[in-house]
Amino acid sequence: MNEGAALAATAATTGPFLVAKLRALDARLDGIVPRVLATPPDDSAVHDLRVVLRRIRTVLEVGRSVLGPFHADEVRRALRDVHQATGELRDEEVLLSMLGELGVDLPDVNAWLDGRRLREERLRRALVHLVQSGALDDGRRLLDALLAFRVKPSRDRRLAKVARRSVDEARRGVDRRRAAQPDDVEGLHRLRIAYKRLRYTAETFADALPADLAALAPTAARFQRWLGDLHDAHVAIASVRRARKLTDESRAELLAILERLRVERVAAYAKEVGIALVPTLPQAEGTASLRKISSR
Secondary structure, eight states: OOHHHHHHHHHOBHHHHHHHHHHHHHHHHHHHHHHHHOSSOOTTHHHHHHHHHHHHHHHHHHTHHHHOHHHHHHHHHHHHHHHHHHHHHHHHHHHHHHHHTTOOOOHHHHHHHHHHHHHHHHHHHHHHHHHHTTHHHHHHHHHHHHHHSOOOTTTOOBHHHHHHHHHHHHHHHHHHHTTOOTTOHHHHHHHHHHHHHHHHHHHHTGGGSOHHHHTHHHHHHHHHHHHHHHHHHHHHHHHHHHOTTSOHHHHHHHHHHHHHHHHHHHHHHHHHHTEEEEEEOOTTTTOOEEEEEEEO
């Protein structure tokens, strides 16, 4: 942030800043929604919709005390169903992409993947129906109504102070979960969500933050990406274990490949955070154990 921007942030209040952010995000939906509804579907439309909705909901969450807790929460609720639908579809897209790249060409595996593709199509139709039925429009109307009213002066706060406090709170959320070990699936999932919150909070207030706090956004994005890759491997492993259409032999082969992939991704994450690991892969079980031998 340059000197002029720093002075502006010091004098600015949070309400107008958040309103401008939300209006800009809402305007982006005008270009994304037609791509979601298009036939054939736009490959990146669901991802783009999910990101914008997540950013809107993050701004509403960090700004609820300024914008009004009741109304901010109502808008977040109104957008929740569409946001969740994009998440389920995106997870299925990622799962199919990962499994398709494993190169396992067996009849039962192919039949199972065909079933997953049918599920992806159902999830896509469900999202399209949700959007066409007005669920997203309802949320956007509530958002527009919220932004139409001037923020109460009694609730408004200096932008620089709110920005610092919000980022510090998100950073503490990461710190509370940072001790999660590489074999703690749930702990790493919670840490990934905490990094995601830190990233979007820091990006929201980037123009009002000093350089050291603004720099947390790309760092959090990097950790979110590593943990996201690891989470995708965990999801794929769980899906293969639950698959009823797979023979024991095919399941074992898929799990062995996925476990190697998981070990690679654990090693990449562990290297970044300063944990050295020794991987072992018992072939009979098609699983791997990871032993922590040192930490920073």
